[in-house]
Amino acid sequence: MNSLTSAGAGPLHGKHALVTGGGRGIGSAIALALLLQGARVTLAGRTAAVLEQTAHELASALAGATAPAVDYVTVDVTSRDSVDQAMAEAARRHGRIDILVNNAGQAASAPFARTGSDIWRQMMAVNLDGSYHCIQAALPGMLAAGWGRIVNVASTAGLTGYAYVSAYCAAKHGVIGLTRALALELATKGITVNAVCPGYTETDIVKDAVANIMAKTGRSEEQARAELAAGNPQKQLVQPEQVADAVAWLCQPGASAMTGQSLAVAGGEIM
Numbered sequence: 001m002n003s004l005t006s007a008g009a010g011p012l013h014g015k016h017a018l019v020t021g022g023g024r025g026i027g028s029a030i031a032l033a034l035l036l037q038g039a040r041v042t043l044a045g046r047t048a049a050v051l052e053q054t055a056h057e058l059a060s061a062l063a064g065a066t067a068p069a070v071d072y073v074t075v076d077v078t079s080r081d082s083v084d085q086a087m088a089e090a091a092r093r094h095g096r097i098d099i100l101v102n103n104a105g106q107a108a109s110a111p112f113a114r115t116g117s118d119i120w121r122q123m124m125a126v127n128l129d130g131s132y133h134c135i136q137a138a139l140p141g142m143l144a145a146g147w148g149r150i151v152n153v154a155s156t157a158g159l160t161g162y163a164y165v166s167a168y169c170a171a172k173h174g175v176i177g178l179t180r181a182l183a184l185e186l187a188t189k190g191i192t193v194n195a196v197c198p199g200y201t202e203t204d205i206v207k208d209a210v211a212n213i214m215a216k217t218g219r220s221e222e223q224a225r226a227e228l229a230a231g232n233p234q235k236q237l238v239q240p241e242q243v244a245d246a247v248a249w250l251c252q253p254g255a256s257a258m259t260g261q262s263l264a265v266a267g268g269e270i271m
Contacts, residue, residue: 002268010038011252016094018042018087020134021104023050025203026153029240030101032058033248035070039099041070042090043072069094074234077104077130080137084189087137096098096141099251102131103153109203112166115266120167127171131178137193149251152179153243155265156199172197176262194250199266200228200236234267 017034021027022043031041033060043051051072058070068134070094075086075208091097108119131152158172159164165247176195183193200206206228211225243265249255250263264270 010036010082010255012099012218013038015039015098015251016042016090016096017099017101017251018044018090018097018138019101019103020044020075020130022072023047023054023223024048025205026198026201027103028058028103029055029244030103031070032061032246033244034101034251035062035240036098037248037252039159040069040070040094042094042097043070044075044077044086044090045072045077045104046074047074048074060082068155077133078125079101080182081135083130085093085132087134090208091141091256096145096147097140098147099140099149099151100134100138101247102250104130105153105155105205107165107168107209109164109209111164112208115167120170122165123171124174127168128174131175131231135178135182142191143189148186148189149255150182150191150193151247151250152193152195153247154195154197155177156197156261156264156270158195159197159262159264159270160165179262180260187259190256192250194258194260195262196243196246197242197262197266197270199232199238199263199264199269201240201243203240207236232267232269236267238265238267240263 017039018068019027019031022031023045031043034041055070055072058065061173066118073086075091076082154175155172157169161169179193179195229235245266246263
């Protein structure tokens with residue numbers, strides 16, 4: 001972990017946010033949105049070099065402004081021991097974690113008949129178990145403070161079914177169930193729990209999906225991207241910044257009446 005800038009002001013001033021999967025894509029966009037709201041942000045992920053580069057890029061983007069601290073810590077969200085160590089280090093540097101964004105995720109595509117137990121367990125371990133581990137580690141501090149925001153970045157796959165990603169869909173449906181159950185448990189504790197459910201978003205996961213479509217069908221990149229965007233009534237891929245804006249709003253004090261919700265950021269695909 002490495003401190004890069006000094007604390008600043010904003011609606012989330014004084015709050016410490018930890019974003020898993022914070023090194024790229026949606027995670028780095030969420031980190032920037034929270035920094036702009038005044039939060040101190042810890043990026044969490046598996047690869048120190050990626051996290052360090054992103055942290056420096058975020059600090060550079062905020063140069064000249066009164067910017068909060070942005071740090072990074074390595075973590076394997078599938079391991080409770082790794083999560084506990086990372087959370088403890090983050091809290092030691094910047095105080096308790098007030099805002100937890102569970103963004104780390106993976107997607108694997110295969111027909112169900114060829115979805116082996118290795119794929120099934122990996123999808124559960126990263127997408128569902130990871131959220132469980134991180135919430136368990138961060139929740140005691142939130143309960144002690146009487147304030148907290150937990151945002152689980154799920155997927156429209158947590159709200160509907162998609163063919164050939166049964167394990168991913170099952171894991172993301174589990175995240176939605178966890179979100180709703182925990183929101184009820186914490187409703188009187190000053191802690192909100194919500195999910196944000198992006199549709200196909202301009203990320204590495206979508207780049208892999210485009211490459212897979214091209215390889216299997218012979219379609220061009222433009223055709224493959226259009227196929228993924230076809231289910232979006234706006235006929236476009238979601239941008240990471242659009243997801244980040246929804247997350248940042250849910251973290252603000254003014255969103256205190258929003259809990260147990262699963263917000264689809266998908267151009268109207270899910271209603």
